[in-house]
Structures are given as C-alpha cells and as structure tokens.
Amino acid sequence: MDRLTRTGASLAVVVGLLLLVGCSPAPASSPTAAPKPTEAPKPPAPASPAASPAASPAPSPAASPAAGLTPQPSSPVATVKVAHAPSVLFAPLYVAIEKGYLGSQGIRVQLETVAAGQDAMAMAANNQLDVVVAGFSAATFNAIDRGLELRIVSSMGQQARQGYPSALMVRKELLDSGQVKEIKDLKGRKIAMSGGVGAAGSYWVAVKLRSAGLSLKDVEVVNIGFPDMVQAFKQGAIDAALPPAPFTNQIIRDGSADYFGGQLSPGASAVGTVYGSGFIKGPEEWGRRFMIALVKGSRDLQGGRIKSDEILRILSNYTNTPLDTLKTMDPYDFDPDLKLDVATLTDMQQVFIDEGILKFASPIGPEKWADDSFIKYAVSQLR
Numbered sequence: 001m002d003r004l005t006r007t008g009a010s011l012a013v014v015v016g017l018l019l020l021v022g023c024s025p026a027p028a029s030s031p032t033a034a035p036k037p038t039e040a041p042k043p044p045a046p047a048s049p050a051a052s053p054a055a056s057p058a059p060s061p062a063a064s065p066a067a068g069l070t071p072q073p074s075s076p077v078a079t080v081k082v083a084h085a086p087s088v089l090f091a092p093l094y095v096a097i098e099k100g101y102l103g104s105q106g107i108r109v110q111l112e113t114v115a116a117g118q119d120a121m122a123m124a125a126n127n128q129l130d131v132v133v134a135g136f137s138a139a140t141f142n143a144i145d146r147g148l149e150l151r152i153v154s155s156m157g158q159q160a161r162q163g164y165p166s167a168l169m170v171r172k173e174l175l176d177s178g179q180v181k182e183i184k185d186l187k188g189r190k191i192a193m194s195g196g197v198g199a200a201g202s203y204w205v206a207v208k209l210r211s212a213g214l215s216l217k218d219v220e221v222v223n224i225g226f227p228d229m230v231q232a233f234k235q236g237a238i239d240a241a242l243p244p245a246p247f248t249n250q251i252i253r254d255g256s257a258d259y260f261g262g263q264l265s266p267g268a269s270a271v272g273t274v275y276g277s278g279f280i281k282g283p284e285e286w287g288r289r290f291m292i293a294l295v296k297g298s299r300d301l302q303g304g305r306i307k308s309d310e311i312l313r314i315l316s317n318y319t320n321t322p323l324d325t326l327k328t329m330d331p332y333d334f335d336p337d338l339k340l341d342v343a344t345l346t347d348m349q350q351v352f353i354d355e356g357i358l359k360f361a362s363p364i365g366p367e368k369w370a371d372d373s374f375i376k377y378a379v380s381q382l383r
Contacts (some may be wrong), residue, residue: 008071022084054345078286082131083112083120086319088165089157089271089332090133094318095311096297105289116195117274124276125149133275136345138198138352144369145360149277152345153287154294154338155269159204163330166244168208169251170260171233180239183212183261189219192232196223198357200270201242206351208261216355233257245329246321267333269341270348275371284373291338291374292381298334299382306331337379342366 056139080102084090096102097109114120117134122130125148133156134140144150159166174180179191186209193201197216206216222238229241233256240260243251249256273294279287305311316323349363 005090023280028118036130053166054167070330073109077106077108079108080109080130080286080290081110081116082127082133083117083124083129083134085113085114085135085377087157088321088326088329089135091301091306091311091315091332092156092297092334092338093133093273094297094314095300096293098314098317099297099300101220101293101296102290105160107286107289107293117271121150121274122148124274129276130278130286131276133224133272134274135200135271136348137195137200137203137325138357141349141352141358141364141369144193144364145358149276149280150369151280152340152369153273153275153371153374154273154291155335155341156338157332157334158269160330160333161266164248164259164263165330165332166204166228166242166264167248167259168205168240168242168261168264169233169248169257170240171238171257172255173234175258175260180260183208184214186212186240187214187218189239190222190237191219192222192224192229192238192243194224194226194229194242195298197221197355198352200348203270203348203351204264205242206355207265207347230254230256246325248330249325249328265344268344269335270344271321272340275374280371283350284377287374288377291378294374295338295378295382297338298338299336301334302336306334335373338374339375340370342370345370 034268083091084093084300097111102109112129117132118139120129120132120134121140121143123129125143136152157165170180172185180186191205193199193205195201202216202221205219209215209218222232224232224238226243226247229238229243230247230250232238233241233251234254241257246260252259273291275287279290303313312323312326315321315326346363346366349358352358353360353363
C-alpha cells in the first residue's frame with residue numbers, strides 16, 4: 001500500500017479552536033455551512049454561473065479516490081489526503097485541483113473538510129493525513145513543542161495591501177460619539193474574536209493593541225463566531241470585533257460598525273500549508289510535486305486574476321460562498337511563490353508567550369517547524 005494513502009482508520013474530526021482570521025473556525029471560512037466532501041468537487045458548468053454553490057458537485061478526475069494505489073516508475077500516481085476548512089485563504093489549493101496542476105503531477109487529491117485546520121494537525125503528525133491547509137494559533141506551536149512531527153512548508157493567504165478582507169471594526173456609536181478615536185481608547189472594551197485568546201484572530205488584535213502599548217489583558221475578549229458578530233454589533237453587545245469578509249461587508253451595510261485602525265499588517269500571513277509525517281519522512285518527490293502545483297495555483301491569482309470569472313467560480317464551489325458575494329469581497333493577497341512568513345509566525349509565538357498563553361520561555365526556532373526546501377524546488381522548476 002502507498003505510503004501516501006495509508007490511513008489505517010477512518011477520519012474522525014473533532015471540532016476545536018482555530019484560527020484565524022484568516023483562518024479560524026468554520027464560520028470564518030464560509031458564510032454558510034460548508035459541505036464535507038471526501039473528494040475534490042468540480043465547479044459548476046460555465047453556462048450556468050448562477051448555480052447554487054451548495055449543490056452537490058461532481059468529482060473531478062484529479063480527485064477520484066484511489067486508496068491504496070501504488071506509484072509505478074513508468075506512471076507514478078498517488079492519492080494525497082488533504083484537510084481544509086473551506087476558505088478563500090486557500091485559493092491556490094482549489095485552483096491547483098481544478099486547473100489540473102496536481103493531476104499533471106500524478107497526484108489525486110482526496111479532500112477532507114474539517115471545522116478548523118487545527119483539528120487535523122495531530123492526524124497529519126500520525127500519518128492519517130498527508131497535508132493540511134490551515135490558520136496557525138497557539139495550539140499549533142504547543143503541538144510542535146510536544147514533539148508532533150509537522151512542518152510548515154508554505155504560506156497561503158496574506159493580509160491585503162488594499163481593502164479589508166479581514167478587519168478590526170468598532171461599533172459606530174462609539175466612533176460617532178468620539179468615545180473611541182484611537183487604539184488606546186479600546187482599553188477595557190469588549191472585543192469579539194472567533195476562537196478567543198490563542199486563535200490567530202487574537203494575534204492580529206494583539207498586534208493592533210501593541211501599537212498603543214496595550215495587550216489582550218487590557219481588553220475583555222469575547223469568543224463568538226463570525227456570523228454572531230453581525231448581530232452582536234446590532235445589539236450593542238460588543239464594542240469591537242475582528243471579522244473577515246463577507247461579514248465585514250454585512251456589518252458595513254447594517255451601519256452598526258466601521259473599519260478602525262487601518263489594515264492588518266499588510267503582506268503578513270498566519271495561514272499556510274503543513275506537511276505531515278508521511279510527507280516529511282517519505283521520498284521528497286511527492287512533497288515537491290504537490291508544491292509545484294500549489295505555486296502554479298498561486299501565480300494564477302496574481303494581477304487581479306483572483307477576480308476573474310473562472311477563479312471566482314472555483315472559489316464559490318469550494319467555499320460554498322455565493323458568486324455575488326465573492327465579487328464584492330475584498331480579496332486576500334498571495335505571494336506568487338507562497339514564501340513562508342517566518343517572521344510573522346515567530347512574532348505570533350512571542351505575543352502568545354507575553355500574554356501567558358504559551359508556556360515555553362522563548363519562540364521555538366523555525367528549524368523545528370519550517371521547511372522551505374519544497375518551495376525552493378518548485379520555484380526552480382517553474383522559472
């Protein structure tokens with residue numbers, strides 16, 4: 001049986017904390033409950049672009065299940081099990097599947113939908129999954145500190161240089177009355193973050209607070225999901241929040257809150273691709289092939305092409321987000337080579353250490369959790 005397809009037991013997903021803004025629990029990823037495909041879906045036919053993304057898609061040839069398939073020297077093919085919490089943050093993966101980039105590398109993708117990428121980390125370390133695309137959090141680095149065999153091998157979505165795909169927002173009443181004029185005025189206020197303290201969203205808030213000499217200890221953290229933030233603003237139950245689009249758009253339309261404090265660290269990325277123990281210990285060939293396809297997918301998103309009809313249909317199908325919503329959302333940025341953002345992930349650890357969330361004394365060095373060799377190989381092949 002192929003190392004890449006050996007799973008042993010059926011996948012069991014436990015809902016836990018994540019992320020991110022950029023990648024947080026499932027509501028961060030999709031405005032509606034995402035389906036749980038075991039195979040990669042095929043986008044709706046171009047003749048009917050208004051087709052509902054909730055419809056059950058047909059599997060694409062590149063994603064047909066092939067459990068136990070053994071690569072042959074003359075025609076190597078392998079099934080790779082990939083966990084994702086559906087989100088536009090992971091657009092390069094979906095493009096690589098749908099445009100055949102993974103298939104051309106001899107890889108058949110079997111997608112496993114999880115509520116949060118963090119839920120799948122242990123399974124990747126135990127060789128039950130090959131790849132996870134996820135947002136990173138305190139739990140990621142706690143797992144690495146405990147010795148789980150994982151490597152972060154690429155970035156995914158970056159905080160945008162233009163627009164607000166994720167944003168700190170403050171209740172309009174506080175802004176209009178002048179009660180909140182600067183970041184320092186958030187001291188003692190209720191700030192909603194999906195996943196609470198330790199999730200990626202709390203890191204982005206902490207970075208904003210840090211600019212005013214504050215920390216998460218200086219505010220009241222309220223752990224609620226992204227959809228609930230919309231209603232909480234309407235009811236005046238929270239003072240600020242960190243939602244992603246399309247919830248930001250809905251809040252702006254409601255007039256209950258507005259963007260505050262500028263963009264979130266433009267160009268920074270706290271989400272990425274993780275290779276599990278199978279890819280780490282096994283032949284480099286498959287990890288390299290997978291990364292070539294991802295980088296090709298990312299390059300297809302550059303220069304505004306992320307807003308092309310073709311890409312929007314792919315994203316709508318994989319994230320269960322209506323096309324009309326995707327057209328009006330501010331997009332995330334993507335590094336064309338998916339370079340690792342080691343600086344941001346190191347800073348995330350330091351913030352969580354300072355907040356008392358991580359208990360080790362100093363950030364874990366990237367030599368224990370990062371591996372950019374796959375990206376370097378992919379770029380060398382695609383020049």
